Amino acid sequence: MKKIVIVLLATIYAISGELEDLYLKSGILAVQQKIEKNLQNKEYWDNALKDLNLTYGYYSNSDRLIIVVDKTAKEISINKYENGAIKILKNNEIITGLMGEKLVEGDLKTPVGVYEITRRFTPPTTYYGPVAFSLSYPNLYDKLRKRTGSGIWIHGYPMEGDIRENEVETRGCVAMKNDLLLSFEDVVQNNKSIVIINEKGYPKAKNSDIAIIFANLFAWKDAWTISDLDRYLSFYSSDFRRFDGMR
Known part of the structure; x- marks a missing residue:
């Protein structure tokens, strides 16, 4: 996860002068909040992943x-x-x-x-x-x-x-x-x-589906980080059980 975030931060920084302006006006915390908001946006991920072949999913380690x-x-x-x-x-x-x-x-x-x-x-x-x-x-x-x-x-x-x-x-x-x-x-x-x-052919993942997964993953992370318990629990099905049987 850390590798993904670092790459994304570098990408966002490189393509958007908006962040520099935001930093000068409101400081580093405002920049962080803007990036966190971007990472929870499916449209951002649609654009970030559009040129990748994700038939078999997303892998940050190209050696695998x-x-x-x-x-x-x-x-x-x-x-x-x-x-x-x-x-x-x-x-x-x-x-x-x-x-x-x-x-x-x-x-x-x-x-x-x-x-x-x-x-x-x-x-x-x-x-x-x-x-x-x-x-x-x-x-x-x-x-x-x-x-x-x-x-x-x-x-x-x-x-x-x-x-x-x-x-x-x-x-x-x-x-x-x-x-x-x-x-x-x-x-x-x-x-x-x-x-x-x-069976019946190779599985084929869709870039749009993976974009949804990433957006929701970062939204889940944000809810946990800011202790928004209701929002955090909304990511789980009512019948969800952990591997050890706990709800």
């Missing part, structure tokens, strides 16, 4: 890889942001578990959602290929919905020659041929990566 899995097309792609554009680094064929959202342990489904690669490791047996990457399923969203299961990996094919012919044999994981897995590893290595898993 975005790995997208399409269960229907049986395809995985590695993407990277460069100067506001998405660059595809690699596409591979894959097989996944059964279709549908994963709900309980043992349903053989590959989860649908957004996860982080938590570690790169050598699998305990050669059945999973030469290397594997574990995913952060279940994430907080899954846990809030009482979804169970664990051990969802991106891994390879058995090294003894057994062939994976169908989705049941992956048990909810994402698997690819070992030569493709090694080329995947060459790109991903130990980089911080998120994995977006979807």
Whole structure:
């Protein structure tokens, strides 16, 4: 969040002589209040984000890889942001578990959602290929919905020659041929990566939706900062529960 704010402050300062005039007339506190007001305005964010490709969301860290899995097309792609554009680094064929959202342990489904690669490791047996990457399923969203299961990996094919012919044999994981897995590893290595898993095509975020999120995020922050409790609580649904069950 601090990085985003610093960039925005620099941008606003550079493009608006209005702030200098405001500073000379009313001081630094008035400038801060003006900037805070701008950051709560959707129109400001529409303009700030208009030239960025935000198909997979907004990322302040350009070094983070975005790995997208399409269960229907049986395809995985590695993407990277460069100067506001998405660059595809690699596409591979894959097989996944059964279709549908994963709900309980043992349903053989590959989860649908957004996860982080938590570690790169050598699998305990050669059945999973030469290397594997574990995913952060279940994430907080899954846990809030009482979804169970664990051990969802991106891994390879058995090294003894057994062939994976169908989705049941992956048990909810994402698997690819070992030569493709090694080329995947060459790109991903130990980089911080998120994995977006979807069905029926890749998800596509809208810049206007992200503009609304940012405007409301800064409005939420402002309400907390000035101790406007009624306004702060208005950002929460009446049935909202934290991860630990608290309202």
